[in-house]
Amino acid sequence: xxxxxxxxxxxxxxxxxxxxxxxxxxxxxxxxxxxxxxxxxxxxxxxxxxxxxxxxxxxxxxxxxxxxxxxxxxxxxxxxxxxxxxxxxxxxxxxxxxxxxxxxxxxxxxxxxxxxxxxxxxxxxxxxxxxxxxxxxxxxxxxxxxxxxxxxxxxxxxxxxxxxxxxxxxxxxxxxxxxxxxxxxxxxxxxxxxxxxxxxxxxxxxxxxxxxxxxxxxxxxxxxxxxxxxxxxxxxxxxxxxxxxxxxxxxxxxxxxxxxxxxxxxxxxxxxxxxxxxxxxxxxxxxxxx
Amino acid sequence: xxxxxxxxxxxxxxxxxxxxxxxxxxxxxxxxxxxxxxxxxxxxxxxxxxxxxxxxxxxxxxxxxxxxxxxxxxxxxxxxxxxxxxxxxxxxxxxxxxxxxxxxxxxxxxxxxxxxxxxxxxxxxxxxxxxxxxxxxxxxxxxxxxxxxxxxxxxxxxxxxxxxxxxxxxxxxxxxxxxxxxxxxxxxxxxxxxxxxxxxxxxxxxxxxxxxxxxxxxxxxxxxxxxxxxxxxxxxxxxxxxxxxxxxxxxxxxxxxxxxxxxxxxxxxxxxxxxxxxxxxxxxxxxxxxxxxxxxxxxxxxxxxxxxxxxxx
Amino acid sequence: xxxxxxxxxxxxxxxxxxxxxxxxxxxxxxxxxxxxxxxxxxxxxxxxxxxxxxxxxxxxxxxxxxxxxxxxxxxxxxxxxxxxxxxxxxxxxxxxxxxxxxxxxxxxxxxxxxxxxxxxxxxxxxxxxxxxxxxxxxxxxxxxxxxxxxxxxxxxxxxxxxxxxxxxxxxxxxxxxxxxxxxxxxxxxxxxxxxxxxxxxxxxxxxxxxxxxxxxxxxxxxxxxxxxxxxxxxxxxxxxxxxxxxxxx
Numbered sequence: 029x030x031x032x033x034x035x036x037x038x039x040x041x042x043x044x045x046x047x048x049x050x051x052x053x054x055x056x057x058x059x060x061x062x063x064x065x066x067x068x069x070x071x072x073x074x075x076x077x078x079x080x081x082x083x084x085x086x087x088x089x090x091x092x093x094x095x096x097x098x099x100x101x102x103x104x105x106x107x108x109x110x111x112x113x114x115x116x117x118x119x120x121x122x123x124x125x126x127x128x129x130x131x132x133x134x135x136x137x138x139x140x141x142x143x144x145x146x147x148x149x150x151x152x153x154x155x156x157x158x159x160x161x162x163x164x165x166x167x168x169x170x171x172x173x174x175x176x177x178x179x180x181x182x183x184x185x186x187x188x189x190x191x192x193x194x195x196x197x198x199x200x201x202x203x204x205x206x207x208x209x210x211x212x213x214x215x216x217x218x219x220x221x222x223x224x225x226x227x228x229x230x231x232x233x234x235x236x237x238x239x240x241x242x243x244x245x246x247x248x249x250x251x252x253x254x255x256x257x258x259x260x261x262x263x264x265x266x267x268x269x270x271x272x273x274x275x276x277x278x279x280x281x282x283x284x285x286x287x288x289x290x291x292x293x294x295x296x297x298x299x300x301x302x303x304x305x306x307x308x309x310x311x312x313x314x315x316x317x318x
Numbered sequence: 319x320x321x322x323x324x325x326x327x328x329x330x331x332x333x334x335x336x337x338x339x340x341x342x343x344x345x346x347x348x349x350x351x352x353x354x355x356x357x358x359x360x361x362x363x364x365x366x367x368x369x370x371x372x373x374x375x376x377x378x379x380x381x382x383x384x385x386x387x388x389x390x391x392x393x394x395x396x397x398x399x400x401x402x403x404x405x406x407x408x409x410x411x412x413x414x415x416x417x418x419x420x421x422x423x424x425x426x427x428x429x430x431x432x433x434x435x436x437x438x439x440x441x442x443x444x445x446x447x448x449x450x451x452x453x454x455x456x457x458x459x460x461x462x463x464x465x466x467x468x469x470x471x472x473x474x475x476x477x478x479x480x481x482x483x484x485x486x487x488x489x490x491x492x493x494x495x496x497x498x499x500x501x502x503x504x505x506x507x508x509x510x511x512x513x514x515x516x517x518x519x520x521x522x523x524x525x526x527x528x529x530x531x532x533x534x535x536x537x538x539x540x541x542x543x544x545x546x547x548x549x550x551x552x553x554x555x556x557x558x559x560x561x562x563x564x565x566x567x568x569x570x571x572x573x574x575x576x577x578x579x580x581x582x583x584x585x586x587x588x589x590x591x592x593x594x595x596x597x598x599x600x601x602x603x604x605x606x607x608x609x610x611x612x613x614x615x616x617x618x619x620x621x622x623x624x625x626x627x628x629x630x631x
Numbered sequence: 632x633x634x635x636x637x638x639x640x641x642x643x644x645x646x647x648x649x650x651x652x653x654x655x656x657x658x659x660x661x662x663x664x665x666x667x668x669x670x671x672x673x674x675x676x677x678x679x680x681x682x683x684x685x686x687x688x689x690x691x692x693x694x695x696x697x698x699x700x701x702x703x704x705x706x707x708x709x710x711x712x713x714x715x716x717x718x719x720x721x722x723x724x725x726x727x728x729x730x731x732x733x734x735x736x737x738x739x740x741x742x743x744x745x746x747x748x749x750x751x752x753x754x755x756x757x758x759x760x761x762x763x764x765x766x767x768x769x770x771x772x773x774x775x776x777x778x779x780x781x782x783x784x785x786x787x788x789x790x791x792x793x794x795x796x797x798x799x800x801x802x803x804x805x806x807x808x809x810x811x812x813x814x815x816x817x818x819x820x821x822x823x824x825x826x827x828x829x830x831x832x833x834x835x836x837x838x839x840x841x842x843x844x845x846x847x848x849x850x851x852x853x854x855x856x857x858x859x860x861x862x863x864x865x866x867x868x869x870x871x872x873x874x875x876x877x878x879x880x
Contacts, residue, residue: 116611126563126567126609126610129560129606130604130605130607132560133600140597247437251433254430289444289445296434297438300419300435303427303431304431493746497745498737498740499743501726501749508726509721509722509723509724515683515705515709515715516709
């Protein structure tokens with residue numbers, strides 16, 4: 029392709045991938061925003077979603093069943109993790125990082141032991157391409173973008189219109205005040221982590237036909253999602269989503285002019301620069317407590 | 319009481335010195351490995367346990383040290399001492415650079431920045447295969463200490479070199495922590511704002527602690543290089559950054575002895591069970607979680623606390 | 632106002648639309664004990680934060696011995712001789728009481744050695760001992776700061792401040808959360824410290840008894856502005872002050 033259409037292709041790619049990252053980052057932002065836990069294992073939850081999705085696909089033959097089942101399973105697992113491991117140590121920042129590191133090791137190597145170290149690929153569940161603004165673009169990826177947008181929209185509705193959503197936001201603002209108002213913090217925490225894991229795994233299943241599934245795939249997105257959450261503004265959910273999309277586009281565009289590796293490096297450095305310039309994030313002026 | 323402590327130390331050092339005599343060839347080389355990683359863990363502990371900065375990217379310093387030593391050997395001089403010097407210098411320079419950025423941000427951003435820089439270097443290491451040799455890495459003919467006398471590929475020589483390095487660094491770090499500068503480093507961990515209110519330029523001291531820590535991690539990397547006579551891009555992997563965190567937690571942060579013990583315990587443990595269990599990181603992960611939940615002070619930390627209780631009551 | 636040690640002129644600090652401190656003038660002379668009182672939200676802590684360098688002013692000047700220091704960082708002000716304690720006690724929890732004070736005491740060393748054992752620096756140790764004695768914590772020197780009581784922790788904070796040999800000590804509610812006996816103890820010690828070393832003090836206080844006993848001058852803040860200023864007895868009689876703060880008739 030010549031540069032024009034290639035650029036457009038990559039921009040659309042960037043938006044699609046950015047939306048997937050946005051989903052995962054939203055999960056991370058929920059966990060961080062509400063529990064102040066830096067979930068180092070978040071990438072593993074994404075990976076687990078993809079792997080479980082693959083297993084369900086293998087057994088049932090339906091990608092859509094996988095899409096329904098895998099994220100829920102990971103969500104439930106995440107809630108269990110919160111209850112058993114994170115709950116006792118939730119105020120100790122460093123300990124939670126270490127604990128989630130342990131979870132990362134366990135998840136990753138359990139997958140290595142069962143799924144193996146090799147890669148698997150899932151065929152695109154919606155084959156074919158459509159004509160889009162003068163280029164041919166894979167249908168499935170457009171579907172992914174649409175699905176992600178819908179999910180983000182549903183999440184927004186959930187947070188702003190439902191009782192549980194209100195509780196989540198209250199606890200994020202001021203946990204002690206929320207307790208004083210009678211909100212059951214422990215339930216809210218569990219919901220936040222469950223939802224966080226669910227979103228990460230959802231991203232994993234959606235991404236599975238696009239990338240290769242292998243036990244280390246979590247590392248690829250870990251740094252990115254973290255930076256996205258922080259730059260987007262410490263728990264500002266939709267700031268994170270916006271930054272994710274911008275980042276996806278940046279990486280996509282850069283990869284037209286150089287190798288994918290360099291595109292990644294450039295995007296990581298750019299994000300670090302932003303993080304250093306504005307430690308509080310772009311969208312929220314929430315004060316960073318030293 | 320002091321006499322008992324000194325006697326205890328002499329006993330420990332003596333056993334470490336005599337240990338290889340009862341180990342076979344493999345045991346000696348494994349011992350050298352453990353000591354090299356223990357040195358790395360102690361370097362990490364300065365940054366984390368003493369100064370309170372959780373770095374998730376120390377692999378970069380270790381790997382830079384290893385590659386620095388290798389470059390010295392391949393291009394300039396086949397001398398192990400110069401190789402180690404190169405390792406320290408190269409790693410220190412990297413730490414100075416990354417440190418400039420990393421210490422300006424809050425603790426969770428610090429974690430993220432260190433992961434990011436380490437990841438960038440990992441990507442570069444794997445992509446610049448001509449420079450780093452990629453997964454196959456670079457090798458060189460083994461070096462020898464003191465002219466041609468003691469070849470570092472001999473397990474015994476490797477062991478004693480690593481042991482000497484470990485003991486020296488341990489003594490140096492203990493001295494550092496007992497010094498006025500060391501107390502400032504600890505104040506950073508305890509209460510950064512208060513440290514500022516006592517008039518300390520917090521960022522400058524954080525940077526300094528970070529650089530010393532990185533330099534020592536580089537020394538460990540250099541030691542690794544000269545005893546293995548081979549380095550690969552895998553030294554930049556995330557797992558190499560995560561390992562010292564695990565070891566330090568298990569052994570007890572801030573004690574230097576803790577990371578050393580932690581590294582020894584985990585490495586010996588995984589080595590032992592690797593005969594029965596291929597995926598040793600799973601029990602390590604479980605161990606990590608158990609420690610966090612029940613023994614947050616780590617083994618050495620608990621032992622010290624127990625000792626203090628005995629002395630008090 | 633010549634001769635003032637620490638002075639602010641037209642000092643203002645806004646937070647968006649809220650004016651926490653609005654055009655305050657204050658001058659503290661060398662060796663003066665000034666109390667800062669007023670209802671909650673009057674801007675007392677904000678003023679202390681402005682003086683100590685925690686917050687930059689949005690308008691006005693901060694002068695130290697006549698020199699403008701509004702741009703100086705908090706650490707720099709400490710080095711110049713302005714020490715403070717925090718409203719919520721802020722010490723080094725896992726370090727011993729001795730080491731807590733040592734961090735302040737060792738500032739007088741021109742260079743911080745990296746490989747000398749602290750125990751060999753006897754003059755620093757001596758000064759630490761003196762500071763601890765001034766606050767009565769010399770017997771608890773080896774205990775970790777987190778394990779001593781709340782009142783003792785506040786005394787520790789004062790000791791740390793003293794170890795810096797400051798010209799002025801800013802104390803943010805030093806007797807907060809203390810029993811009557813503990814408050815009396817602190818007041819006695821502060822008086823003694825003032826008598827011995829002539830350190831100027833700016834004390835934010837709610838306890839009027841403490842104010843009456845310690846302060847030479849009192850500044851009353853209300854809604855970010857100076858309501859009244861004068862010796863404690865006079866302030867106590869001031870009708871405005873009574874109405875706004877002391878619960879007058």
